[in-house]
Amino acid sequence: MKLAFVGKGGSGKTTLSALFTSYLAGTGNPVLAIDADINQHLAVGLGASEEEALALPTLGDHLPQLKEHLRGDNPRITSAGAMIKTTPPGRGSRLLTPFGDDPVMDACFRDIGGVRLGVTGRFSEDDLGVACYHSKVGAAELLLNHLVDSTDEYVVMDMTAGADAFASGLFTRFDVTFLVCEPTVRSIGVYRQYSDYAKDFGIRLAVVGNKVTEPDDVDFLRDEVGTDLLCWLESSAHVRAAERGRPRPIDALEPHNLDALRTMQSTVDATPRDWDRFQRQAVEFHLRNARSWGNARTGEDLAAQVDEEFSFARYAAPEVSHS
Secondary structure, X not given: OEEEEEEOOOOOHHHHHHHHXXXXXXXXXXXXXEEOOOOOOHHHHOOOOHHHHHOOOEOHHHHXXXXXHHHOOOOOOOOHHHOOXXXXXXXXXXXXXXXXXXXXXXXHOEEEXXXXXXXXXXXXXXXXXXXXXXXXXXXXXXXHHXXXXXXXXXXXXXXXXXXXXXXXXXXXXXXXXXXXXXXXHHHHHHHHHHHHHHHHHOOOEEEEEEEEOOHHHHHXXXXXXXXXXXXXXXXXHHHHHHHOOOOOXXXXXOHHHHHHHHHHHHHHHOOOOOHHHHHHHHHHHHHHHHHHHHHHHHOOOHHHHOOOOOOHHHOOOOOOOOO
């Protein structure tokens, strides 16, 4: 199952991404995580040192290798250079699995705290003033477009803050999107912006309250987001210790906060997969990007890359019951 964490900058989105990822791994589940935030802190949140985090390979660095591998012998793709971030798979494409023995996955991901982690990469001095962060995230979007995960595998992405994810089709790649929301007007503003954008695309959006300190905080969130409020996390000594460089085992998290993580997992497990929608929206956003900039950049009509006969459901593993 693919899931994303979004929210206002400073809402605790990355902290909650790391907590939930660690929780899933701690219960024995296979977890692949991708840090797609412009501030790359997920590796440290999962227990890596700053030096280890800086040494991680990046998806962007391996983009040419990724394109060549995914292209396979798909006759609709004339070259790896003609692939853009939204290129969908077709017959002949190579598909990826989160934990298969695959050279591209081995090159791009490392084990951190029992989690298979990939990072999009930080901005470098060469990027400043000449590139937007979507140039980094594009490799992750292309990977997700070709990733076939089963319902007993978890793929967790820490997204960019705010509603910036809507600058590409990346927001449609997930079975559940968790929006981390503080009990503040500004955080509610991001929720409203995100929910307005998401409603026309069948996005399963669940709000997770964070930094809750008193009952009034919960009342405020309920009043503002209604039934979208799934659960909330209270102020945590466990989190403060981790932020001071003294991480604790995930099972040492406060009972209420652990219950919130269990509720989040139950929500993911109960969400049905819709591979047809996944492919349909991949094609929709590919055609949008092709018309907007892709055709001009590649000198080709990228609509020709769409294989109407391709079906993800043909390759997906049978669903696993979590009951």
